[in-house]
């Protein structure tokens with residue numbers, strides 16, 4: 001099967017004219033690829049987590065690229081024309097926003113803050129506004145506003161399910177692609193692209209563990225625990 005692209009954590013194969021296979025690798029990376037390791041079985045955990053969350057979004061009427069699973073680490077997805085933009089929604093302040101702006105760790109955003117970033121590791125994924133996105137022919141303002149609406153609907157669904165796991169959703173990142181005149185949620189929804197914490201203890205269960213240098217087994221067991229809890233509620 002023809003490999004049409006490969007990123008840091010997934011390979012993309014052409015299945016037929018309208019479908020691709022996304023194979024989740026065991027790599028974990030941080031700092032725009034500056035740090036990389038292999039965690040055996042992480043690809044399976046992320047593929048399974050993504051599948052459950054995409055199915056949940058579909059059940060809630062949010063269109064995604066998800067079609068089904070080919071095997072435990074390989075997703076069948078609609079072939080989209082991906083927009084190289086990361087769309088981040090933040091409910092609580094942490095990560096890059098507290099470095100960039102005079103905002104303190106843990107501040108609550110009500111309403112949530114949505115940000116767009118260019119997918120460009122060499123430039124460390126710079127922040128984009130509507131003007132940049134129009135000039136770079138990434139999306140027009142109407143599409144950007146439509147995407148903000150979808151991201152808010154995804155937030156409502158994810159916040160609720162994460163709450164049922166007795167966790168709090170700090171933030172998450174989505175990527176979108178075009179299919180005809182439609183904009184669909186693509187890529188993945190995993191702990192690599194989402195921050196979740198235990199409310200009482202502030203215990204972290206996401207890729208921040210890796211970013212902060214915790215042992216790889218610790219990272220893996222957090223991903224396993226999250227998927228285990230998720231399987232019990234969806």
Ligand code: C5P
Nearest residue numbers: 094095096097171172173192193194195
């Ligand atoms: O680093 P930052 O605070 O901007 O990240 C916001 C959210 O987007 C986090 O959940 C993080 O995991 C995710 N993210 C991502 N891929 C990136 C940058 C951030 O999935 N390249």
